Amino acid sequence: MNTTILRKSVLGIAGLAFAGGVFAGPVTEAHANPVDAKAVAVVQADKVDKGKLIPHGVQGKQSRIDVGAEQTKNVKAIIAATKKSGMDERAAVVAIATSLQESKLENLGHLGERNDFDSQGLFQQRPSSGWGTVEQITDPEYSTMAFLKGLKQVDGWQDMPLTEAAQTVQVSAYPDHYAQWEQQAADLVAKHWNN
Secondary structure (H helix, E strand, O other): OHHHHHHHHHHHHHHHHHHHHHHHOOOOHHHOOOOOHHHHHHHHHOOOOHHHHOOOOOOOOOOOOOOOHHHHHHHHHHHHHHHHOOOOHHHHHHHHHHHHHHHOOOOEOOOHHHOOOOOEEOOOEOHHHOOOOHHHHOOHHHHHHHHHHHHHOOOOHHHOOHHHHHHHHHOOOOHHHHHHHHHHHHHHHHHHOOO
8 A cells, every 4th residue: 555655656746847847847958949859850851862863773884083162063053953943863863974974064165176066064065956055055054954854855764774864865976974973973962962
């Protein structure tokens, strides 16, 4: 009998302490700023699903370059344009890999004799092929949106290997070269998608 009374007393005191804390509010400053569970959930939800970035696995030997400040700025511009177009992380991987192959993520102007006809910009698009004016195709947002518009028109691009999707839009003389940039493009998207 004493144990039952003692147990009820302890539980009653614990209940009063809990209720007092709830109604009286935090006692110390350490409790004044509790962790916001909603914010923690948002951070976890914002992580890029790496399975979406390379759904088919990489093809062949992968290449990699050092990416400087200007190239990082262009990566961020490609990602921003991808989001603006309503496309996902995989589209950004395809676009960045394409730009890595075409220009090493540099917004190139006309290169004279070294140029492929009149190709310019991040994607080496040609005014003479209807991609836009020189001013347009050397604007990272415009050139990315133009590339993505072409990609959207490729039926089933999401299910294609990266190099096939990129080649269908770009019509390159070297169609298999896009594949070598898939891992670096995925790494860049993973790093910058939420920045």
